[in-house]
Amino acid sequence: MTRAIMIQGAGSNVGKSLVVAGLCRALRARGLSVAPFKPQNMSNNAAVTVDGGEIGRAQALQARAAGLDPVVDMNPVLLKPESETGAQVVVQGKRVATVKARDYGTMKAGLLPKVLESYRRLARGRDIVVVEGAGSPAEVNLRAGDIANMGFAEAVGCPVVLLGDIDRGGVIAQMVGTHAVLPETDGRLILGFAINKFRGDPSLFAEGLSVIAERTGWQGLGVLPWFSDAWRLPAEDVMDIRPKSGAGPLKIAVPRLSRIANFDDLDPLSAEPGVSVEIVEPGRALPGDAALVLIPGSKSTRSDLADLRAQGWDIDLFAHVRRGGHVLGLCGGYQMLGRRIADPEGLEGAPGEIEGLGLLDVETVMRPEKRLALSAAHHPGSGEAVEGYEIHMGETEGPDCARAWLSVNERPEGAASEDGRIRGSYLHGLFSSDGFRAAYLAELGAQTGVAYGTGVEAALDALAAHLEAHMDVDALLDLCAPIDG
Template identity: 60%
Template sequence: MARAIMFQGTGSDVGKSVLVAGLCRVARNRGLKVRPFKPQNMSNNAAVSDDGGEIGRAQWLQALACGVPSSVHMNPVLLKPQTDMGSQLIVQGQVRGEARGRYYQELKPQLMAAVMESFAKVGDGADLVLVEGAGSPAEINLRAGDIANMGFATHADVPVVLVGDIDRGGVIASLVGTHTILPQEDRAMVRGFLINKFRGDISLFDDGLAAITRFTGWRSFGVVPWLKAVSRLPAEDSVVLERAVRGDKKALIVAVPMLPRIANFDDLDPLKAEPAVEVVMVPPGSSLPADAGLVVLPGTKSTIADLLALRENGWDRELVAHVKRGGHVLGICGGFQMLGRRISDPAGIEGNVRDIEGLGLLDIETMMEPEKVVRNVEAVSLLHDEPLEGYEIHIGRTSGPDMARPFARIGDHDDGAVSPDGRIMGTYLHGVFSADRFRHHFLRALGVEGGQMNYRESVEEALDELAEGLEASLDIDGLFALA
């Protein structure tokens, strides 16, 4: 079994995913064969791994940081929330059904075998495996049968480092409180802690570090400052969208309704990186900005439920007004399905609504079907005759007259639809804006210059900058010596 270290957080969104990605790049730069692993993830931001299954986007990024192909075994259990009470369960890349509340708690112990099998596969041939936990180990009400945090750490005998987020406040209490509440067996797995997202003079927290060590007996591995490179990396959790604020007005405003079950919103990251583009995430209860030149309907884990939410917010009427003003619309995956005249779900795959009228902006209809399409693809944009690389993760089959004007060509078949005037577009392809030349032509058609930046290179550069920041702020030798 490969050497391993596990990073657990005092809560969600403390920065574990990005830290592990950065440490993966640190290890790679030091000449180590390093691999990422996350036993259980809950996210609607999924990726198609290089071996053809679904994993969390964070593990895809971590594999990129390691310089290795991504694999379903890097995230053997993925939960994709589709209702308030249940999630789609993905095990080793494949759909295994729906997991609901208490039923999933009873199911978790049965999933440990798959988790350990995947952990062994990831570690095969590696010098080091960096493991990411989920949520917090202090949720002791979920400890029985746990596979995400201490349940995995104790089962696999992997040492743990706790990550605390000082930016949200209360980091001393969160670390000391975690120490207090953990059972002795779990507490013994913790070898130390690190502080993330510090702003200002780090020396001002020296007494804080000493206090944490005094109360817990855990050593400090350092304090990570707020690193600008993080903002240039794809985010996995939708909580980052809730913090988005409008900046200075740019040449092109791109409005994106924040649907309740929004998925794969990192499709927008290349647009956010464009100097002339401002991406405005529109929260429920707010109106679509009247000055938007483009509205993007993003992917969603539940198309019908989010279409209902879109109507409840009045965004359907605002979208029609946007089009009448001459604005453009792009629907991606579930957003594409919403643009049609009708969505039918006779088998109740998405819920109790069997048939619903769409937005009617494209002359298409979608029939929900049980078979799920999960694949990486190479395509050609038929709008601009430029190559595309992306991926598909969807259920449903779409047809109709506007499909005669496809958005892209994938191998021997067409994808998507475009309205007769070219202003309403839809596609099942995720990741289209990562293609620089396509992005250049797409933005130029909307009246702005863009696409000069190599987006993929910018992500690689951000990973390198992140690694440099971690090398400078953490005791890397001490961390890696834990394994």
């Protein structure tokens, strides 16, 4: 029978996703058949799966760590925020509804059968499943109908390891406080804990481990020092895209849209030593010395375009173009570059349309059918092959599409201005292809030479070694329990 362990956090962004990826790689190196699982995720950074659906990108990285292709059962419920109060609900890879937060509270309990169905399929034939929670189990106000943390753990009897983030400060209070507020039935499921993101000598926290163990009765599994190579791995949150030491001379400016989505296009660019990727926060102007302004994907294109104008970024962008700068729009960013975006069915809010930036002579009409596809493409300009994926609603047409600069399965893809400095495409992930990335950046005058995929694999191996060195993985395996779901 398959065993399982669940990594929950004493808060959000404590490093659960990275620890699960590291455990998947470490357990695989020990000869175990391992798979990642996250019952519910909330993220607009999604990955297209080999079985034609979408899951959180963090689970795709964890699948890679485990040596598996990503499938929808690894993340059966994905919430993609579209506004401050509502989100698109994706179940087993397919969009089923867009609901307000208060309505999802009543909907989520009914999704547990789908979660358990996906878990059983995924677990079949595996030695172990490493489960990732979401947020914190201490949010007891959300416990009713929960499927993300203790609701799932209770349903299958899955043992839990709680992860704390010492970099935020107050980690003893995080852990002991979680123990104090949990209902007794939930508290019994937590068997161990670990501390993450320690800077300095981990032995200095030995007494802290003892205090937590004494107050909670949980087994301490170790103190994980800060993992300095985390920047080499695809980021789950745009705020995790941090500049490497020694910024490259070629600057790429990326406006941080309110509903930024599928920004994994930035990770390979950030890895290049000759490139500096600058995430431009609201309230700041687009830098005048950028060679390229990259407008990323968006979960709510019309809303984000309105925000872009409210920030004055449209004025900055026009000035950038007048100076001879280059512009690249991907997916939602591509739609924004056109003359018009029409949404007759109200897929992103009230039905209507909005004037685009007018930098490309194309128009977009939103359609309810979402295109999800892993795509093998070709870049005729360089002759390089490109691997990527499409995940969008909407169809874009217009005269500038006659200058398509990519070919997907012999279908013209994208659009370009007459001088070629402004381009758009629906293809995400294209910069992961080393040859194409080198050719594209060479046009901008950048020196390249990074083997991106090799770097990700090396970082995953280093992460696994990091966990083996600082976490008692043997003890963690002893805590795993046989579960049939």
